[in-house]
Amino acid sequence: MTDFFKGITPLRYDPSSTDLAFRHYNPDEIVMGKRMEEHLRFAVAYWHSFAWPGGDPFGGETFERPWFGNTMDLARMKADVAFEMFDLLNVPFFCWHDADIRPEGDSFAESLRNFEEIIDYFGAKMDGAKTKLLWGTANMFSHRRFMSGAATNPDPDVFAWSAATVKACMDATHKLDGQNYVLWGGREGYETLLNTDMKRERQNAGRFLQMAVEYKHKIGFKGAILIEPKPQEPSKHQYDFDVATVYGFLKAYGLENEIKMNIEQGHAILAGHSFEHELHMARALGIFGSVDMNRNDYQCGWDTDHFGMNVPELALAYYEILMAGGFTTGGTNFDAKLRRQSLDPVDLIQAHVGSADALARGLKGAVEMMEDGRLKGFVEDRYAGWKKPENAEILKGGSSLEALAERVHGEDSDPQPVSGRQEYLESLVNLFV
Numbered sequence: 001m002t003d004f005f006k007g008i009t010p011l012r013y014d015p016s017s018t019d020l021a022f023r024h025y026n027p028d029e030i031v032m033g034k035r036m037e038e039h040l041r042f043a044v045a046y047w048h049s050f051a052w053p054g055g056d057p058f059g060g061e062t063f064e065r066p067w068f069g070n071t072m073d074l075a076r077m078k079a080d081v082a083f084e085m086f087d088l089l090n091v092p093f094f095c096w097h098d099a100d101i102r103p104e105g106d107s108f109a110e111s112l113r114n115f116e117e118i119i120d121y122f123g124a125k126m127d128g129a130k131t132k133l134l135w136g137t138a139n140m141f142s143h144r145r146f147m148s149g150a151a152t153n154p155d156p157d158v159f160a161w162s163a164a165t166v167k168a169c170m171d172a173t174h175k176l177d178g179q180n181y182v183l184w185g186g187r188e189g190y191e192t193l194l195n196t197d198m199k200r201e202r203q204n205a206g207r208f209l210q211m212a213v214e215y216k217h218k219i220g221f222k223g224a225i226l227i228e229p230k231p232q233e234p235s236k237h238q239y240d241f242d243v244a245t246v247y248g249f250l251k252a253y254g255l256e257n258e259i260k261m262n263i264e265q266g267h268a269i270l271a272g273h274s275f276e277h278e279l280h281m282a283r284a285l286g287i288f289g290s291v292d293m294n295r296n297d298y299q300c301g302w303d304t305d306h307f308g309m310n311v312p313e314l315a316l317a318y319y320e321i322l323m324a325g326g327f328t329t330g331g332t333n334f335d336a337k338l339r340r341q342s343l344d345p346v347d348l349i350q351a352h353v354g355s356a357d358a359l360a361r362g363l364k365g366a367v368e369m370m371e372d373g374r375l376k377g378f379v380e381d382r383y384a385g386w387k388k389p390e391n392a393e394i395l396k397g398g399s400s401l402e403a404l405a406e407r408v409h410g411e412d413s414d415p416q417p418v419s420g421r422q423e424y425l426e427s428l429v430n431l432f433v
Ligand code: XUL
Pocket: 097, 137, 182, 184, 186, 228, 230, 264, 292, 303, 335
């Protein structure tokens, strides 16, 4: 036991508490036939909570955690503190990158040894414990070797290094019985077109992904492979721009039935979309997987990774998730970090508790929207004309421009516009949030 969280007792659901407690997140409450914990499937992100030093583009470390440093002893202390927080929060899942959990070695072999030792350390802690692994992933963006990309690096040796890294991370995810494996390509893009061959980089990334899928099947990993779209930052432009772009890419490499989406609120905003848009698009394309839950600062234009606290926005997000059928292997990963002035251990706990409560309220609002049924019914009615046999036939290929021209010529009145009733629908949403 470390003393990092000393004085903080396990968090409980207590709606009347005036102290630190869950006031809305009640894991055992049944909503829409399922325990709230099983709907939300919360995960703590190891990197933001335990590895991030509190820097910003103008300032360095503010967090001075006792486990910061590049040794195995410190990596084990970090793991001890992390699992203590998982227990305090009673959280069902966590997520990691290889680089957050192990010290970087002087060679690939040394880094791998460190990594595997920590994975076994995690395994021992997870044995009989509540917290499971939602997903593992490889950090192929922080180290300078990845500055020109991982799978899209012009240097085949970096491509090979990246393949070895993904192999190790998939092996470890499989060993810890992870529910998913995530790929986020922060440097799979470019800084300047003047030194970039886009055709080659896309091909290389496509082949890399195919090899990851081949390996998944070879080792019998049953979890989902997820891609996390983001349009830019750290690179000027990234190939995994948004859900629709990634879908086109997957189609081109025959992977659309193999890979799903891990959708992040902040990334959706950077792509010029809303979170709901990205979730709805993934639902429409049948590739919804999981979410990285956070909140962007709408003014500053960076991926600020605030904790999600805006209930009306969260209700719309969970409405889309419920419409997609809810999570199967996926979950709600708190891909969020403290503000750099929030120095105290209790701030880490408060952030997760406050966001869990906001998310629980969002979920409950979404459930009410689903159960009320008017939103869904409105959309169904709006497209009901397509159910008529003569219209359904058009989409089955049983029509042509000439046939439709004939139909229109034979009619004596124009189609009459029908109200989209946006304000009614927005007011309806407000009944539930
Ligand atoms: C970066 C980001 C990553 C991924 C995992 O914006 O969201 O932390 O979630 O690599």
